Amino acid sequence: MAAPAGSAPGTPGGGRSRKALVTMVPMTWLVLFFMVPFIIVFGISFSQSVLAIPPYEPLWSWVDDQVLTLRLHLGNYNYLFTDSLYVSSYLYSLKVAAVSTCLCLLLGYPMAYGIARAPPTRRNLYLMLIILPFWTSFLLRVYAWIGLLKNNGVINNVLMWFGVIDEPITMMQTDFAVYIGIVYSYLPFMILPLYSNLEKHDRTLLEAAADLGSRPWKAFLRITVPLSVPGIVAGALLVFIPAVGEYVIPSLLGRTDQLMIGRVLSDEFFANRDWPVASAVATAMLILLVAPIMIFQRYQSRELAHK
């Protein structure tokens, strides 16, 4: 029997108009509440801060009620490049995100590998144990580390009790604490894409390599690792991109003499009430992250295509 007119076979959505309606609902929401806000941020980044409500100058104004003029102010961007605070915050954020991503990979890869190679009955249990912390409050999990890392915290107390150290080691408000916090919070995001990649590998490839006399570690490096590159890339991007703009973790665990860019943005906005500069900071951050975001999107759309 022929499919109803106007619909591709097998698509539950009905006629063209009904399909358009179904598409329009989420599309409208996202255009209005996701795309338009970014255009506004971009616009306000060219505005000037004024003492008013809202505290920025409109970009458009009517001169003599007749001519619509558009004034673009580039000062905010000039400011970003000349004030060393911003440049060093961007570089520091990129460094922290990169180091944390590498640490996440070093810990996450063996874990994902171990889960993928575990007997199927135990695999689900392991996966649940990976996902479970993700469901509990992120904020409270970062908070838990304050109790462990502070000078009279659990780690220092235990080490001193065993006599390993005499003086507490300062761990709070260091880069180390921020790395720990990011690796801890984002580890599931690294493990899950890696696992779903490693689990699909054809084991016969490794057997063939072994039959041909390849040593296990060589087979691992030449077969398993190259095949898992998509999983590595996805996991790394899921950690790296949000980590660049991370705000909560450095605020609770990080240094006070060197801020990450997310904190700078928030300070510009809340403390200085300078919305145009905050918008410029956000726009510049987005430009830095555009390439990684696009790579992630390509991976994601391939992953969600028909299996």
Place this chain on the structure above:
Amino acid sequence: MIGGRKFFVPTMLAFGFAFLYVPILSMIFFSFNYSKLVTVWDAARSPTLRWYGLLFQNDQIMGAAWLSIKIATLNACISVVLGTLAGLVLARFGRFRGRTLLAAMTTAPLVMPEVITGLAMLLLFVAMEQLIGWPAGRGVTTITIAHVTFSMAYVTVVIQSRLANFDDSLEEAAMDLGARPAKVFWRITLPLIMPAIVSGWLLAFTLSWDDVVISQFVAGPSSTTLPMVIFSKVRLGVSPDVNALATLMVLIVATGVVCSALFMQRQEKRRQREMQLANE
């Protein structure tokens, strides 16, 4: 070398799980400590439920928790509807103009730094209020809209990957037998994706319940959510009643996750059995 790998991988797995769970367990342990210093165990007067008692008398925390529950519930319901529609469109409608845009707008929120989303949403609300007078001021409405926008992206992924696991042969068969598209959706597609809808709802609830950064941008002076209260408390250092609160939240979540995992497993088994029967 085989011996090395057999040793290395389980060690890393054990280390990783310890890394994930030791902080949570230590937080739970010290919630029963009498001392205000939290991590210095007061052996004489502990364990105690002192901080749990104080927690329930704290009106600020209780009020914020209630507000968070309301927002998270509202958010989860709206996100599930929008996310299911978006997931269905992306997985089943084939190619159409705007598909790339929709796909991009449902994946970008997954990785977008929260400070950027928060700032962007707030600037939108301010501009809208200037232009059309809505939303008047900031509060539950603006927080919910902001939360829906990123939660629905997660729901979309969950629905889409569930639909990708099934080919559309069942739906096609129903259509060939003359079922109308609406009926195909309600009788075939919806039951198939029901587990994904349930986990999408829970995921959306959790994301909203947990969010602090975006809420901070779009909340008004009279709408302080629970994570905002916790954040302002823990910025000043450890606090024993936060440990008590964390313990309660971890216990509730853990029970919920375990129960729903068991439920899903049973559903899945039943579905597989039915499929088998149908194939025989």
